[in-house]
Amino acid sequence: MLKRVDSDWLRDINRRRVLREVRKVRAVARVDIAEATGLSPATVTVVANELIERGLLEEAPAEAEGDRRRGRPRVLLRLAPGALRVAGVKLAEHRISVTIVDFSGETVGESETAVRTRSQPLDALVGLIEDNVRAAAKQARIRPRDLAGIGIALPGYVDAMTGTAWWSPVLAEPEVNLTRLLEGRFPCPVFADNDANIATLAELWFGLGQGVRNFTVVTVEHGVGMGMVLDGRIRRGARGLGAELGHMKVALDGAPCRCGQRGCLEAYVADYALLRRASPILPDIDLADPARRREGLAALTTLAHQGSAEANAIFREAAAMLGLGMANLVNIVDPGMIILSGTRFRNELLFSDIMAKTLKENSIPFGPPGPEIRTHVWGDLLWTRGAAALALEGLFDDTLFGLQSVRGEVQLTGA
Amino acid sequence: MLKRVDSDWLRDINRRRVLREVRKVRAVARVDIAEATGLSPATVTVVANELIERGLLEEAPAEAEGDRRRGRPRVLLRLAPGALRVAGVKLAEHRISVTIVDFSGETVGESETAVRTRSQPLDALVGLIEDNVRAAAKQARIRPRDLAGIGIALPGYVDAMTGTAWWSPVLAEPEVNLTRLLEGRFPCPVFADNDANIATLAELWFGLGQGVRNFTVVTVEHGVGMGMVLDGRIRRGARGLGAELGHMKVALDGAPCRCGQRGCLEAYVADYALLRRASPILPDIDLADPARRREGLAALTTLAHQGSAEANAIFREAAAMLGLGMANLVNIVDPGMIILSGTRFRNELLFSDIMAKTLKENSIPFGPPGPEIRTHVWGDLLWTRGAAALALEGLFDDTLFGLQSVRGEVQLTGA
Numbered sequence: 001m002l003k004r005v006d007s008d009w010l011r012d013i014n015r016r017r018v019l020r021e022v023r024k025v026r027a028v029a030r031v032d033i034a035e036a037t038g039l040s041p042a043t044v045t046v047v048a049n050e051l052i053e054r055g056l057l058e059e060a061p062a063e064a065e066g067d068r069r070r071g072r073p074r075v076l077l078r079l080a081p082g083a084l085r086v087a088g089v090k091l092a093e094h095r096i097s098v099t100i101v102d103f104s105g106e107t108v109g110e111s112e113t114a115v116r117t118r119s120q121p122l123d124a125l126v127g128l129i130e131d132n133v134r135a136a137a138k139q140a141r142i143r144p145r146d147l148a149g150i151g152i153a154l155p156g157y158v159d160a161m162t163g164t165a166w167w168s169p170v171l172a173e174p175e176v177n178l179t180r181l182l183e184g185r186f187p188c189p190v191f192a193d194n195d196a197n198i199a200t201l202a203e204l205w206f207g208l209g210q211g212v213r214n215f216t217v218v219t220v221e222h223g224v225g226m227g228m229v230l231d232g233r234i235r236r237g238a239r240g241l242g243a244e245l246g247h248m249k250v251a252l253d254g255a256p257c258r259c260g261q262r263g264c265l266e267a268y269v270a271d272y273a274l275l276r277r278a279s280p281i282l283p284d285i286d287l288a289d290p291a292r293r294r295e296g297l298a299a300l301t302t303l304a305h306q307g308s309a310e311a312n313a314i315f316r317e318a319a320a321m322l323g324l325g326m327a328n329l330v331n332i333v334d335p336g337m338i339i340l341s342g343t344r345f346r347n348e349l350l351f352s353d354i355m356a357k358t359l360k361e362n363s364i365p366f367g368p369p370g371p372e373i374r375t376h377v378w379g380d381l382l383w384t385r386g387a388a389a390l391a392l393e394g395l396f397d398d399t400l401f402g403l404q405s406v407r408g409e410v411q412l413t414g415a
Numbered sequence: 416m417l418k419r420v421d422s423d424w425l426r427d428i429n430r431r432r433v434l435r436e437v438r439k440v441r442a443v444a445r446v447d448i449a450e451a452t453g454l455s456p457a458t459v460t461v462v463a464n465e466l467i468e469r470g471l472l473e474e475a476p477a478e479a480e481g482d483r484r485r486g487r488p489r490v491l492l493r494l495a496p497g498a499l500r501v502a503g504v505k506l507a508e509h510r511i512s513v514t515i516v517d518f519s520g521e522t523v524g525e526s527e528t529a530v531r532t533r534s535q536p537l538d539a540l541v542g543l544i545e546d547n548v549r550a551a552a553k554q555a556r557i558r559p560r561d562l563a564g565i566g567i568a569l570p571g572y573v574d575a576m577t578g579t580a581w582w583s584p585v586l587a588e589p590e591v592n593l594t595r596l597l598e599g600r601f602p603c604p605v606f607a608d609n610d611a612n613i614a615t616l617a618e619l620w621f622g623l624g625q626g627v628r629n630f631t632v633v634t635v636e637h638g639v640g641m642g643m644v645l646d647g648r649i650r651r652g653a654r655g656l657g658a659e660l661g662h663m664k665v666a667l668d669g670a671p672c673r674c675g676q677r678g679c680l681e682a683y684v685a686d687y688a689l690l691r692r693a694s695p696i697l698p699d700i701d702l703a704d705p706a707r708r709r710e711g712l713a714a715l716t717t718l719a720h721q722g723s724a725e726a727n728a729i730f731r732e733a734a735a736m737l738g739l740g741m742a743n744l745v746n747i748v749d750p751g752m753i754i755l756s757g758t759r760f761r762n763e764l765l766f767s768d769i770m771a772k773t774l775k776e777n778s779i780p781f782g783p784p785g786p787e788i789r790t791h792v793w794g795d796l797l798w799t800r801g802a803a804a805l806a807l808e809g810l811f812d813d814t815l816f817g818l819q820s821v822r823g824e825v826q827l828t829g830a
Contacts, residue, residue: 157781166782214653226747230650237645237749238629239783244746249777251666252739261777263739324667324678331659332641332747334652362664362676366572367581368654 014039018047019056019079024211026104027060027076048077056083056103079104084148085140086395087133088387090380091117091154091170093222093290098132099384100140100147105206107381109140117170125171126181133186150190151390152178153198153383155223159240160193160390166241169222191394195219195383197242199341200227200234201393202386208339208376215337215371216329218245220350222290224266224325228333234393246270250324268321269350271297277314304349315349322350323358330363330370340375341382351375429454433462434471434494439626441519442475442491463492471498471518494519499563500555501810502548503802505795506532506569506585508637508705513547514799515555515562520621522796524555532585540586541596548601565605566805567593568613568798570638575608575805576655584637606809610634610798612657614756615642615649616808617801623754623791630752630786631744633660635765637705639681639740643748649808661685665739683736684765686712692729719764730764737765738773745778745785755790756797766790 017037022028025036030048034041051057058080083103090097094116100109111132117125129152137144156168163179165171179190193201200217203209209217213232219225224246228235236242246266247259254263258272267273272287275296279285281303285296303311326338340351356373363370378385432452437443440451445463449456466472473495498518505512509531515524526547532540544567552559571583578594580586594605608616615632618624624632628647634640639661643650651657661681662674669678673687682688687702690711694700696718700711718726741753755766771788778785793800 157779159782230645230652231648233646235645235650238751238786239749241749241779241782243749244779247779248743248746249665249739252735252773260780263777320667324664328663328743329747331663332744334654334656334658336653358667362678364572364656364659364662365675367574367656371653 014043014047015051018044018051022057022077022079023205027078029074029076033077052077055080081106084395085142085146086149086151086388086391087136087147088384088389088391089129089133089150089152090383090387091129091152091168092383093117093155093170096128096132097380097384098129098136099381099388100136100142101385101388105385105388107385109136109138109142110384111135111139118172120172122171122173122176122181126178126185129178129182130185145187147186147188149188149391149395150182150186151198151387151392151394152182152190152192153195153387153390154178154192155195155221155225157241157244158192158194160191160197160236160242161240163190163192165192189391189394191390193387193390194225194242195221196225196245197227197234197236198386198390199225199382200229200386201389202378202382203339203341203376204229204234205389205392206385207341207378208337208374212337214333214335215339216243216333216335217339217341218326218329219341220269220322222272222293223270224322226329228335230333245325245329248325248328250321250328265321265325269318269325274300274314274318277317278311281308281310301349312349315352316354319350319352319354320358323355324362326355326359327362330359334364335371337372337374340373341378429458429462430466433459433466437472437492437494438620442493444489444491448492467492470495496521499810500557500561501564501566501803501806502551502562503799503804503806504544504548504565504567505798505802506544506567506583507798508532508570508585511543511547512795512799513544513551514796514803515551515557516800516803520800520803522800524551524553524557525799526550526554533587535587537586537588537591537596541593541600544593544597545600560602562601562603564603564806564810565597565601566613566802566807566809567597567605567607568610568802568805569593569607570610570636570640572656572659573607573609574655575606575612575651575657578605578607580607581656604806604809606805608802608805609640609657610636611640611660612642612649612651613801613805614640614797615644615801616804617793617797618754618756618791619644619649620804620807621800622756622793623752623789627752629750630754631658631748631750632754632756633741633744634756635684635737637687637708638685639737641744643750645748660740660744663740663743665736665743680736680740684733684740689715689729689733692732693726696723696725716764727764730767731769734765734767734769735773738770739777741770741774742777745774749779750786752787752789755788756793 018033021033021036030044034044057077060076060078081102081104085100085102088099095114097112099107102108113128113132134144154168154170157166163177165176167174179192182190196219199219203217209215214230216226216228226243226245228243247264249263250265251263255267256262257264257267271293275285275287278300282296282299286292300311304315433448436448436451445459449459472492475491475493496517496519500515500517503514510529512527514522517523528543528547549559569583569585572581578592580591582589594607597605611634614634618632624630629645631641631643641658641660643658662679664678665680666678670682671677672679672682686708690700693715697711697714701707715726719730
């Protein structure tokens with residue numbers, strides 16, 4: 001009994017270890033998998049052959065000449081691109097975007113619709129998401145029912161464990177479960193998570209976080225978000241809402257935030273906060289309109305570059321507050337790397353020496369050096385790639401090997 | 416090969432799952448272990464019998480009459496108290512304390528020496544620790560070489576992975592590796608960690624955190640500390656230093672902290688900070704002397720109770736800053752429970768309605784209710800019990816079953 005029951009479970013674990021290693025390195029020899037995972041070469045061979053049979057891995061000849069000179073040609077293993085395809089959906093205030101990626105992470109289909117998401121009745125919004133997934137599948141030359149999973153990225157407070165969006169600026173109603181609504185329209189599992197965790201998964205699966213055990217991702221768009229990987233896995237906390245760096249308080253009874261509280265980092269750093277402070281020099285900007293906010297921020301940046309003392313003071317204060325918030329990240333979570341992700345990091349006025357100096361002056365001064373700070377400008381690809389990573393993560397963890405039963409008991413941390 | 420290599424590893428995992436379940440519930444029937452772990456009853460029987468043979472578990476009759484009426488008498492499993500003993504060492508500014516606990520967590524020996532730890536040369540300090548461990552072992556009627564492990568709790572910046580104390584107020588020198596020094600004097604493994612993580616382990620192994628997947632512990636003594644359990648395990652971050660709530664910044668360019676930075680939570684909440692603000696009404700207190708600080712704080716508390724507006728304002732500001740710091744904990748880590756641990760929580764002026772109100776007004780307002788806040792006054796037992804938990808955790812993770820090879824690859828999250 002002992003042997004039979006638990007050997008299945010063990011084989012599942014070993015399959016996942018091998019798959020994760022291949023995913024991490026992209027193309028890798030069996031012997032190197034054994035070395036990296038600590039599994040015996042014999043175990044790796046057995047498991048790898050089974051994964052090839054199931055169509056998840058494929059063999060590829062080593063490209064480098066050098067390998068052949070050292071002995072017989074090495075055969076590398078890589079993810080079989082056609083093994084499965086997932087759809088990543090991004091809901092923004094003014095757009096729905098869908099990208100379909102294959103198992104190796106390549107984009108094979110895309111679709112998008114410009115729409116004021118929040119103005120749509122829920123049923124119409126779900127219909128638009130469905131239409132875009134179908135259009136992207138058509139471009140990818142697959143049937144919608146061939147999708148292995150769908151991931152949805154949206155801003156706001158989202159419980160990734162249940163898929164419930166408690167509040168989101170792209171939804172007209174509170175407490176919406178998009179995953180359940182979409183699972184009525186596609187036969188595959190659907191997952192949802194907030195923007196910042198999506199960005200974190202994008203880094204973990206496809207970006208700078210591959211193989212890094214402790215890192216956090218900070219995103220600055222309309223708001224400020226973060227996600228954290230500790231000991232190799234994304235951590236979302238007790239309520240599954242993820243970390244809310246944007247609503248970390250950097251001052252007691254400080255500036256009012258759009259969330260209704262005071263002193264939030266967002267109330268000093270987000271675009272609406274910068275423009276609110278800029279109203280004496282840039283009046284008449286409609287803060288509710290994303291396009292006008294973008295124009296306003298461009299104008300404020302131009303003023304700063306032209307030497308406006310007021311404009312430069314606004315950016316300096318925001319940069320210092322951002323440095324303070326990031327220092328608190330270091331003081332609480334102690335990441336090995338902070339990845340600044342998103343498009344706003346192109347703004348060198350905000351992500352400036354002042355931010356770096358404030359960060360250094362306010363974080364733990366003892367022990368080994370603090371985290372490496374890296375900037376990663378993905379463009380729009382970030383969100384749909386990340387949403388696809390969410391679907392892959394959901395599949396890896398639960399569905400791909402039918403592992404529901406071990407959830408919460410054993411986990412792989414090699415990520 | 417597959418079978419042989421990985422079955423050992425699997426059996427280790429199963430042993431740990433069974434042991435952890437018994438530890439969590441204290442006395443538990445085999446059938447309930449099977450239910451809780453998801454292992455088959457047959458597997459539990461095999462593993463439990465092996466653990467009994469190895470002397471780690473023992474059988475105990477069920478106490479309740481009720482059980483017998485429902486059928487045959489149930490036999491419960493519990494940790495065998497004599498299976499192993501570990502020593503917990505606490506280094507404070509003015510004292511060295513040692514407690515020896517058995518496998519079931521009962522105290523079996525104690526010893527302490529009053530001494531200004533920081534004034535001791537390192538060699539003399541290590542000698543004093545050794546003497547106290549030997550004295551406590553004598554009281555426990557065991558030989559020092561029968562100790563399975565030693566854990567050391569000390570304040571400051573300590574890397575638990577290597578045992579290096581980068582800086583500690585109880586050590587005369589920076590960058591001291593006490594674990595290595597003590598491993599030269601005892602044949603067992605030695606572990607070290609900072610106070611706040613030690614308090615967290617005490618809660619996880621013996622206290623309110625048993626079986627809770629996400630919680631943080633906040634300690635307020637001379638300084639402010641915290642430790643966090645996420646997804647069932649203590650998380651120490653990339654540098655192994657743990658979280659530094661006391662040095663979270665609650666104000667940009669705020670009050671000076673003894674760490675040399677500004678705006679730290681400690682600079683508003685720690686005893687020296689309260690007394691510094693109280694200098695107009697309580698002059699001439701030597702902040703460097705722990706005994707004088709205790710007297711000063713008692714005097715300030717009395718003044719507040721007698722209606723002094725200045726004294727009450729000092730406690731109100733500190734309570735609000737503490738609430739702000741804890742709100743940021745909720746915003747970043749989202750624990751399901753916050754445990755206020757240590758002796759200072761007896762002070763109802765600091766842990767007041769103002770703290771609770773500020774916490775609520777500054778933490779994420781959406782989704783399910785925020786963390787339960789609980790107070791746990793351990794007294795001095797906390798630190799040595801926690802240090803013993805550190806040794807037990809170290810033994811469970813690495814030494815007890817020789818599991819070094821899987822470190823970082825597979826972990827049990829059932830805690």
